[in-house]
Amino acid sequence: MDRGGCQMNGGGGGGGDGSGPDRHGTITLEDLESFSEDQLSDSGNGSLEEEGETMEEDEDSDRLLHYWQDVARGHQVEVSQDMAEPIQQLTTNNQGRSQREHIPFTLLTRKEKCGELLYEKRHYEKGHWACITMREDTYEQSICYGFMRIMRYICQQNSLGNYLGMTLPIVTVVRTDENHSVISHDVTVAYYLPAEHQAQPPQPSDNEVVIEIWPATVVYTRAFSGPTNEVTIINQINAMAELLDSPGVCVNDSFIVAGYTNPAHSNRQNEIWFLERR
Structure with missing residues (x-):
């Protein structure tokens, strides 16, 4: 074309x-936002060292990526590792409709x-x-x-x-x-x-x-x-x-x-x- x-x-x-697909999952941007917020609230206590905060952010990013990958398999779609950062950005930058x-x-x-x-x-x-x-x-x-x-x-x-x-x-x-x-x-x-x-x-x-x-x-x-x-x-x-x-x-x-x-x-x-x- x-x-x-x-x-x-x-x-x-x-x-x-x-982004990221499934036939049996019910994933939405709202799901991803709440998922991210839950993980952050569980880990954040205001007293972590900078290195520890970075590690927690990396873990949250991995959790989100794995969640999208699991859902995507239902559509025979592969979500590559390099989508981790865009997924994290989209999630953290869209905190509310x-x-x-x-x-x-x-x-x-x-x-x-x-x-x-x-x-x-x-x-x-x-x-x-x-x-x-x-x-x-x-x-x-x-x-x-x-x-x-x-x-x-x-x-x-x-x-x-x-x-x-x-x-x-x-x-x-x-x-x-x-x-x-x-x-x-x-x-x-x-x-x-x-x-x-x-x-x-x-x-x-x-x-x-x-x-x-x-x-x-x-x-x-x-x-x-x-x-x-x-x-x-x-x-x-x-x-x-x-x-x-x-x-x-x-x-x-x-x-x-x-x-x-x-x-x-x-x-x-x-x-x-x-x-x-x-």
Whole structure:
């Protein structure tokens, strides 16, 4: 896929938090934060020598890494040792939901039936995104490995050498055939840069992570929960297509899955986005 295919442009191109996957675990960023805090409160007594504090921090980092590794095996995903520092940074820098910036949008309309929200129509402004396109054996593996690469960029592997801040949702761009029956193996994982970095995006150290400007876009979005895999995504795309009054106004072969919880969470909170044609 060419790099331009990552864009959320409503013209046939493509479009967290946390990282590290599982089919039987229920891991979220909140789980990891509380896990870290518990470990720190157990060990911290205000009288440890500096060397001892460093050892405790190393132990906490190892515990978090091992926890992510255990959960990831359910998705046939390996979390390497070099993820220990990004995992620790993401955990300690996100102590509460208020610090996670949500991608800004303007709500245009809501369609309801018998008091139930069917979908929303939103307008997203132009903005900078960090993107990486993966081609693993399964969609789950692609989003997990892709997010870990993005996570390294967020945490330190950028031209500033600093933690950039978490934004939600983390999105993945999926492409299908016109019948919405098969998902391409090429999956793009994308992270919206926080407001303070929009004007001058830090450059990635990973040359496969690219910074793109996605144009302003109108999307039709519907929430769903549970795991995201080839079957559930196809089902969600077809369900959304049936709800739209005029599905022809949307791109027919490129969609976005927006994730608000870890790709590994068994009850993941997601949205399916249809892109309005430009």
